[in-house]
Each structure stands twice: as structure tokens, then as C-alpha cells.
Amino acid sequence: MKQVYLDYNSSTPLDPRVLEEMLPYLQNNYGNASSIHGVGQRARAGLEQSRERLAVSLNCRPDELYFTSGATEANNLAIKGVADALAHKGKHIITTRVEHQAVLEPCEYLKRQGYDVSYLEVDSGGRVSIDELRSALREDTILVSIIYVNNETGTIQDIKELAAVAHEHKVLFHTDAVQAIGRMPVDIRDLDVDLLSVSAHKFYGPKGVGALFARVGTRFTPVIHGGSHERGKRAGTENIAAAVGMARALELAVAEMDERRSHVERLIDRLNTGILERVPSARFHGDREHWLKYTMFFTFPGSDGEAILVNLDMKGIAVSSGSACTSGATEPSHVLLAMGVPSEEADTAVRFSLGKDTTDADIDYVLETLPPIIENLRQMSPEYAKAE
Amino acid sequence: MNKSKQDTLVAVAMSGGVDSSVVAVKLKLEGYNVIGLTMKLWDFSEIGAEEDKTISRRCCSLEMFDDARSVCYKYGIPHYVLNMHEDFHETVIDDFVKEYLVGRTPNPCVICNYKVKWELLENKTKQMGCDYLATGHYARIEQDAETGRYSILKGVDATRDQSYFLWGLKQDSLARTMFPLGDLRKTEVRKLAQEYGLINADREESREICFVPNNDYTKLVEKKEPNLPGKGVIRDTAGNAVGEHEGFYKYTVGQRRRIEIKTNQKKYVTKIIPEKNEIVIGDDEDLFDQIFRVKEVNWVALDPRSPETRKPITATSHTHINHDTAITSSDNHSRASGNPLPQAPQITALAKIRYLHKPVPATLSLLTDGNVEVKLHEAQRAITPGQSCVFYDGDIVLGGGKIA
Numbered sequence: 062m063k064q065v066y067l068d069y070n071s072s073t074p075l076d077p078r079v080l081e082e083m084l085p086y087l088q089n090n091y092g093n094a095s096s097i098h099g100v101g102q103r104a105r106a107g108l109e110q111s112r113e114r115l116a117v118s119l120n121c122r123p124d125e126l127y128f129t130s131g132a133t134e135a136n137n138l139a140i141k142g143v144a145d146a147l148a149h150k151g152k153h154i155i156t157t158r159v160e161h162q163a164v165l166e167p168c169e170y171l172k173r174q175g176y177d178v179s180y181l182e183v184d185s186g187g188r189v190s191i192d193e194l195r196s197a198l199r200e201d202t203i204l205v206s207i208i209y210v211n212n213e214t215g216t217i218q219d220i221k222e223l224a225a226v227a228h229e230h231k232v233l234f235h236t237d238a239v240q241a242i243g244r245m246p247v248d249i250r251d252l253d254v255d256l257l258s259v260s261a262h263k264f265y266g267p268k269g270v271g272a273l274f275a276r277v278g279t280r281f282t283p284v285i286h287g288g289s290h291e292r293g294k295r296a297g298t299e300n301i302a303a304a305v306g307m308a309r310a311l312e313l314a315v316a317e318m319d320e321r322r323s324h325v326e327r328l329i330d331r332l333n334t335g336i337l338e339r340v341p342s343a344r345f346h347g348d349r350e351h352w353l354k355y356t357m358f359f360t361f362p363g364s365d366g367e368a369i370l371v372n373l374d375m376k377g378i379a380v381s382s383g384s385a386c387t388s389g390a391t392e393p394s395h396v397l398l399a400m401g402v403p404s405e406e407a408d409t410a411v412r413f414s415l416g417k418d419t420t421d422a423d424i425d426y427v428l429e430t431l432p433p434i435i436e437n438l439r440q441m442s443p444e445y446a447k448a449e
Numbered sequence: 450m451n452k453s454k455q456d457t458l459v460a461v462a463m464s465g466g467v468d469s470s471v472v473a474v475k476l477k478l479e480g481y482n483v484i485g486l487t488m489k490l491w492d493f494s495e496i497g498a499e500e501d502k503t504i505s506r507r508c509c510s511l512e513m514f515d516d517a518r519s520v521c522y523k524y525g526i527p528h529y530v531l532n533m534h535e536d537f538h539e540t541v542i543d544d545f546v547k548e549y550l551v552g553r554t555p556n557p558c559v560i561c562n563y564k565v566k567w568e569l570l571e572n573k574t575k576q577m578g579c580d581y582l583a584t585g586h587y588a589r590i591e592q593d594a595e596t597g598r599y600s601i602l603k604g605v606d607a608t609r610d611q612s613y614f615l616w617g618l619k620q621d622s623l624a625r626t627m628f629p630l631g632d633l634r635k636t637e638v639r640k641l642a643q644e645y646g647l648i649n650a651d652r653e654e655s656r657e658i659c660f661v662p663n664n665d666y667t668k669l670v671e672k673k674e675p676n677l678p679g680k681g682v683i684r685d686t687a688g689n690a691v692g693e694h695e696g697f698y699k700y701t702v703g704q705r706r707r708i709e710i711k712t713n714q715k716k717y718v719t720k721i722i723p724e725k726n727e728i729v730i731g732d733d734e735d736l737f738d739q740i741f742r743v744k745e746v747n748w749v750a751l752d753p754r755s756p757e758t759r760k761p762i763t764a765t766s767h768t769h770i771n772h773d774t775a776i777t778s779s780d781n782h783s784r785a786s787g788n789p790l791p792q793a794p795q796i797t798a799l800a801k802i803r804y805l806h807k808p809v810p811a812t813l814s815l816l817t818d819g820n821v822e823v824k825l826h827e828a829q830r831a832i833t834p835g836q837s838c839v840f841y842d843g844d845i846v847l848g849g850g851k852i853a
Contacts, residue, residue, distance in 0.1 A: 367532065370529075371484070371577045372577060389518070391530075392532060441575060
């Protein structure tokens with residue numbers, strides 16, 4: 062059976078060129094970067110070179126980058142770390158209704174610890190407004206955290222302008238940039254954010270590694286305590302091969318960015334047009350003006366999202382619907398709900414996320430397979446038959 | 450369906466427990482095309498047990514999802530988790546609470562079976578293109594070659610038989626259902642689980658209601674209905690106030706616990722009167738009754754209203770259908786409205802009035818409203834409104850309903 066993977070926002074395959082560069086650090090330079098001997102020093106060299114290469118790709122200083130186990134840890138470190146370090150100044154944090162769980166849950170945790178969290182609303186395209194941020198800022202606000210590119214819709218926020226508003230009020234600004242890094246130009250100096258989270262496996266790097274950028278002088282408390290790794294901000298023996306892989310993967314992503322992007326955009330356009338032509342009352346969700354065309358979120362009213370996913374999976378097509386909760390059950394997407402989509406419709410959502418390896422044949426196969434599945438499911442739904 | 454096994458797609462409803470895990474692997478090894486489905490039926494927050502660590506390792510806990518998943522992945526079975534907690538809440542939990550509020554004692558597993566597992570889940574499996582839904586129930590299904598009608602039979606392991614909970618299943622559902630454990634004993638199932646190398650082979654399963662933590666349903670009722678009347682009057686059968694109860698919904702007919710009055714005799718709840726916030730107590734003998742009505746009836750092995758199925762089911766049948774007797778209403782006991790159906794037969798069958806009750810002979814009369822009047826040949830103790838009454842002919846489930 063043909064296999065079509067359209068879930069690149071969840072994870073991407075490791076690029077063979079990345080693996081090649083990682084292997085020496087798994088096999089030969091296996092030392093502990095904290096050791097004083099030669100083996101350790103060679104490992105340390107690999108780690109610090111990776112930091113420098115990443116810094117070049119992101120346009121920041123190497124000593125502003127902290128390796129973590131991924132973006133979830135980076136988000137936790139940014140949010141909980143800043144909240145703890147600045148608790149004497151205030152206990153108010155601002156974020157949005159459309160964040161990833163890795164931002165929402167640390168905020169919920171802080172709420173239980175006595176912090177106050179404001180959630181900015183979004184418009185029907187999923188964008189927050191600069192004015193709303195301005196009016197949410199208070200004397201005791203210590204941090205604003207806003208996602209750069211939404212993982213479900215591909216909606217891009219005006220991070221540079223939003224960060225500037227926070228800075229007018231002398232408030233730190235963090236962005237979860239997981240879906241942006243490697244897919245669109247991200248220049249940290251130009252964005253002028255204070256904290257930014259990165260995950261390697263979203264751009265053909267290995268899983269289990271990410272980074273937090275924190276501008277020099279930004280105060281944050283470590284979340285993981287132990288040895289003095291990562292300049293005392295993140296204890297634990299460094300995963301050097303993974304760091305090397307992340308650095309290489311981002312270099313490749315930056316070098317091939319335009320090529321990858323125009324390829325994926327063309328396929329997204331084909332998929333978009335094809336679905337709108339072949340599936341009656343399919344609805345696009347997002348903001349076509351501020352859209353990173355790697356992700357496309359549709360609802361198919363009158364069908365059932367879980368059934369669509371299972372049917373597609375049985376035909377070899379991997380997509381995702383809304384956000385999976387811890388049990389693996391799909392919840393109606395909180396992003397769609399925040400965008401004002403009714404929950405019955407949110408239950409029919411399918412997210413297509415494409416990557417550099419997606420082909421025209423993949424899109425053909427989806428456009429052949431999907432419409433009859435939706436048609437069939439709608440016929441089995443008594444409510445839809447009535448509405449028709 | 451005349452498909453080959455490998456072309457037959459079977460969805461197995463998997464709780465993460467040993468029984469449904471064995472079903473999935475057994476069918477897969479027999480050559481069926483199998484997918485595993487686990488329903489997320491409730492959240493710990495919904496049942497007021499966020500912090501209760503004692504109730505992990507049961508249905509709808511993360512460990513159980515992981516167990517179902519790992520069994521499936523080990524045998525190359527695709528597995529999906531279906532989010533059905535809203536449906537479950539509306540259909541099962543809300544009904545469960547409502548029943549206590551009107552003084553009845555519900556059987557939530559019965560409602561869950563025919564309204565969630567079959568009506569909703571079975572419909573989803575249809576949408577996924579599945580030919581059958583298989584579950585780990587200890588019960589059997591047989592089709593009558595002549596009439597085409599499907600029957601539910603008791604599982605061969607009498608100690609595990611779950612046919613009592615399945616009376617609500619409709620004919621079209623039964624046509625698409627498999628109970629692969631119906632012919633097995635629990636010990637054999639455990640042996641299979643070990644053979645298959647299942648991690649949950651030795652786990653003891655809870656027989657509690659899955660969404661009621663620590664068997665204490667009163668907390669759930671109070672969480673859902675915060676403004677319940679508290680203490681109220683206990684009366685004896687003569688109507689005298691004899692004491693104070695802790696809240697009518699904490700009692701069920703036949704119960705002795707929570708009755709604190711000054712007497713040396715054993716007293717039992719005989720009646721619950723929610724509108725007055727009163728309960729009535731009496732002696733053991735006051736609990737015995739012979740005639741009651743059953744509502745929301747579903748007929749399984751026979752449909753007494755259609756002539757072609759009006760026949761004794763087995764040669765050794767206890768079931769006797771008398772076509773000639775004009776029915777006379779036998780009592781003034783009726784708790785529900787409805788008159789005897791003029792042309793309908795009376796049926797002699799075995800009636801089981803609660804899960805752990807040994808079925809006893811009874812005469813069933815069909816009423817015009819579809820309900821059934823049950824006349825037990827011998828009075829039984831604590832016939833409890835809200836519980837299921839299931840009609841059997843030997844091992845065969847004829848039908849069932851809810852005691853009015």
C-alpha cells in the first residue's frame with residue numbers, strides 16, 4: 062500500500078546528511094564534555110562548535126543558546142525560569158489561547174503556584190492583536206509568551222511588533238518558534254525577542270534535542286538541577302551527537318530554505334485547490350494573509366474527525382486531527398475553538414502538514430482517497446443528510 | 450457476510466484489560482484483519498477524583514490506554530483511541546446520577562453497553578469500514594437458521610457470564626457483533642494471555658463501576674448535584690418516624706447499612722421517597738415481592754409480538770408461550786401505566802432481577818405500552834427499581850428491561 066506522510070509538523074525524518082555528521086559523536090567522540098581528558102575535550106569541542114553554528118543560523122551569540130531535550134523543556138525553562146527569577150517584580154504572565162500545550166501547561170502550573178495568567182484572544186484567522194496585548198500589560202507583568210507560527214494552522218504572528226510592545230513596558234518576551242525555525246527566515250536580533258524555543262526534529266534533525274535562546278543578561282532560574290552544565294542553567298550530561306545533528310540540520314534548512322519553501326507552497330496550493338474543488342463544504346481555517354504554507358487545516362462538517370483519520374490511516378495516509386491529548390484521544394482543537402469554530406465542527410478537523418520530501422504523487426493520492434471517504438462518512442451521518 | 454477472514458475487518462473494543470486484549474490477539478492469530486479501539490469514556494476530573502492515586506490501573510487511566518496500545522503494537526494491530534467522554538457523560542454518568550435522584554438503583558453497565566458500545570461505537574466502526582465489532586464479554590451469539598433472529602446466550606463460564614448486561618442489544622447490532630470469549634473459561638483466557646505474552650495476563654480486574662472511585666457513588670452524585678437535601682426522616686412501614694437518614698440517595702432497596710435506629714431487630718430499606726426526602730424501613734419479610742413491571746423492554750431471542758418467533762426456543766425449554774389464554778391483569782401493584790395487550794401471549798420464562806441473582810420462574814405479560822408485567826412464581830427479596838430484569842430460557846436471553 063502506498064504510504065503518504067503529511068504530518069511533518071509532528072515530526073520529520075532524520076536527514077541522512079545529518080546522521081552522517083552525528084555518527085562520529087556516537088561512536089568515536091563519545092566522551093563526556095565535562096571530562097578533562099582528551100576524549101572529553103573532543104566531545105566538548107563538538108558541542109561548542111554546534112552552539113556556534115546554531116548561533117550563526119539564528120543570528121545570536123553562542124553564549125545565548127542553552128541546549129535542552131527539546132522545545133517542551135525550552136518552553137518550561139523560559140516560562141517557569143523567568144517566573145521564578147522575577148517573582149519579586151511581579152507574578153503576571155501574558156500568553157494566548159492558541160499556544161502549544163508545552164506553553165499552556167507551564168502557565169497552568171504557575172497559576173496553581175499563585176501566578177496570574179492572562180490569555181489573549183485571537184481573531185477568526187488565529188491572530189492576536191497588538192492593541193489587545195497593549196491593554197493586557199500591567200505593572201506586575203513579567204513575561205509575554207506568544208507562539209511564532211501556529212502548529213495547527215500555520216498562522217504567523219507579528220512577533221517583532223508584539224515584542225516591541227512588551228519592551229515598551231520593560232517586559233520580557235518569549236516566543237515558541239518551533240514551527241518557524243528552518244522553514245522561514247528567523248533572525249533573532251531583528252526580531253528582538255528575549256527568549257525563543259527551538260526543536261531539532263521539526264527540521265530533519267534528531268528527536269530529543271532543542272535549544273532555548275536567552276538574550277545575554279536575561280534572568281531565569283534552572284528547572285533541572287544538578288551539575289553546572291550549560292553555564293549552570295541546565296544540568297545533565299550534554300547530548301552531543303544530537304546537538305551536532307541539530308546544528309547541521311538547521312544549516313541545511315537555512316541553505317535550502319527557498320527551494321524547500323517554494324516546493325511545499327506549490328504542493329499546498331494543489332492540495333488546497335483540490336480539496337475545495339472535490340469536497341463540498343470543506344472549510345479552510347487560518348489566515349491566508351499571514352500563513353506559513355507548510356500547514357493546512359481543514360474541517361469537513363458533517364463527518365467525524367476520528368473516523369476520517371482512521372480511514373486515511375488504513376489507506377496509508379498519515380495526517381493529524383486537532384491535538385492529541387495524553388491518552389492519544391483527539392480533543393477538539395483548542396486553536397479552532399479559540400478562532401470561534403463551533404465544537405461540533407472542530408470535531409471534523411484534519412491537519413495536513415507537508416515537508417521537503419512530499420511529492421506530487423502524494424498529493425494526487427490524497428486527492429483521490431480523501432473525497433470518497435468524506436462523502437461516505439457524511440452519508441452515514443443522519444444529521445448531515447437532514448441538513449442537505 | 451461471506452468474506453474470507455483476512456478480508457474481514459474486525460474492530461476490537463479494548464479497555465486495556467486482559468479479556469479484550471486476548472480477543473484482539475486471538476482474532477488476529479485466527480487470520481482476521483483486526484484494529485483495536487479504546488474509548489476514552491471519562492476524565493478523572495469529571496468524576497471528582499483528580500488527586501485519587503488509588504484508582505490508576507483501571508479503565509480510562511493512562512496505563513490502560515498504554516496497555517491496550519502495547520498489546521496491539523506487539524502483534525501489528527493498528528490501534529486508535531476514540532474520544533467519547535462527552536457522549537459517555539451525557540448517556541451514562543448523567544443517567545446514573547438522575548436514577549439515584551429519583552430513588553432508583555441504576556445498572557450503568559447496561560446503558561453503556563447498548564447506548565455507548567453498540568449504538569455509538571458500533572456506528573463508528575461502520576464509518577471506519579469494519580465488518581464486525583468484537584468485545585471481551587463472556588456471552589455467546591447464535592443465529593436461528595429458520596427465522597434469522599439472533600440470540601444472546603450465557604457465556605460457558607458461569608462465574609463470568611455477562612449476558613445480564615447485554616439485553617439491550619438490537620438485532621442489527623448482534624448481526625455485526627462477535628463475542629470470542631463466550632466459549633472460554635476465564636482460566637483459559639488467562640492461559641491464552643500468558644501464551645500471547647501479554648503484560649496484563651495476571652492482573653486482577655476490578656468489577657466496580659469504572660467511573661465510581663472506590664465504589665463510593667455518593668461523592669459523584671454530590672459533585673453533580675451540589676444542592677441535594679441532606680438528612681431526612683426514616684419511617685417504618687406503618688408511617689411512624691423512627692429515625693434520621695443521611696440523604697435518600699445514599700440508600701438502595703434492601704440495604705441495612707447507614708440505618709441507625711434504636712432497635713434490636715434487623716431493619717432494611719424497603720422504599721425510597723425522594724420527593725419527601727424520606728426512606729421507609731421494614732423487616733426482611735417486607736422486602737419480598739412477586740409482581741412488578743419492566744419498562745424500556747428489548748426482546749432478543751424472540752419477539753412475542755411477531756407470530757413467527759412465538760415458539761419455544763429449545764427442546765428442554767422452560768419457556769412456554771400460551772397463545773390461547775386471555776390475559777387478565779393480575780394486580781393493582783402497577784408502578785407504571787399500561788394495560789394487558791389483548792392478543793398477546795403470556796410467556797413463562799426465568800427472570801433474573803439483579804446480576805448476582807439466580808433466575809427464577811416467572812410469567813410475563815405484555816402490556817399495551819410495550820412494558821412487561823412480571824409475575825414471579827415465588828416472591829423474591831429486594832426487587833429494586835432501576836435494576837435490570839432479564840428473561841432467560843435456560844442459557845438464552847429472551848429479552849430484558851428496567852424494573853419500574
